[in-house]
Amino acid sequence: TFMQTAHNCKNNGAVNLLCCLKNFILYAIRNEWLEKNPFRYYKMKVDRTNVKVPLTKEELDTLIHKPLPNDRLARIRDVFSFCCLTGLAFTDVDHLRKEHITTDEDGTQWIHKPREKTSVLSRIPLLPHPIALLRKYERDETCRTRGKLLPVPSNAKMNAYLKEIATLCNIPKNLTTHCARHTFATLAIEYGMPIDIIAKILGHTNTNMTRRYAKISEANISREMKKIGEMLSA
Known part of the structure; x- marks a missing residue:
């Protein structure tokens, strides 16, 4: 919500950024810098109606x-x-x-x-x-x-x-x-x-x-x- 309001991101753009953050969180867990995964129960959904459409x-x-x-x-x-x-x-x-x-x-x-x-x-x-x-x-x-x-x-x-x-x-x-x-x-x-x-x-x-x-x-x-x-x- 913060990225969509404060930074005018669309849904898929916000999801892409969160995926980067999620990967870093997983890296931190593997290195035992974090004990819990805050993304564990958070589901991110890509809007399939707004994906890039190629030219014919x-x-x-x-x-x-x-x-x-x-x-x-x-x-x-x-x-x-x-x-x-x-x-x-x-x-x-x-x-x-x-x-x-x-x-x-x-x-x-x-x-x-x-x-x-x-x-x-x-x-x-x-x-x-x-x-x-x-x-x-x-x-x-x-x-x-x-x-x-x-x-x-x-x-x-x-x-x-x-x-x-x-x-x-x-x-x-x-x-x-x-x-x-x-x-x-x-x-x-x-x-x-x-x-x-x-x-x-x-x-x-x-x-x-x-x-x-x-x-x-x-x-x-x-x-x-x-x-x-x-x-x-x-």
Whole structure:
């Protein structure tokens, strides 16, 4: 209640903070700094109606190709779509440098970058659109001055501008920087990419973490149901 009133946290944000506190309490108990667990009988409930909703392929296509009224929003759109097509988190695209881009013997360009959060290596083959975006900003003065490959603003500014973009594109979803990572994982699942491959791209150490990102869409459900129908009718 304190976090929701004094700090304007939503339910899920408050739950996330309490989970961090709970983990520290458990650590304190293991080290015998505390005798009792104050969280023992306290249940925290995540509001499942307010979780991050990824973009569909159609919504992502609209966002990528929509003419925008100014360069400010176009640059934000480019960074967001780059994340959607690579699975990079905001802090990782912000720290993306030339040394993280490599080319293999087949001519495929890759991102090989340790995640800022966990230091686990992400290995991402680049699709044509992300490659085009990197080329677009090769000679951008702001990027060159800051030693970055893309014009990444602060997280707060990007989230604010993404709301403008969502309105212009008629996308009825709360777009945030982290929504891009969920979008990549969900679309990869939808197109049949194995979960362990997605985990390598996202830099996850196990597939349980990846499953939290990937949402099962109606397209997946329909495709699998059709397989059962074909099997039963055979």
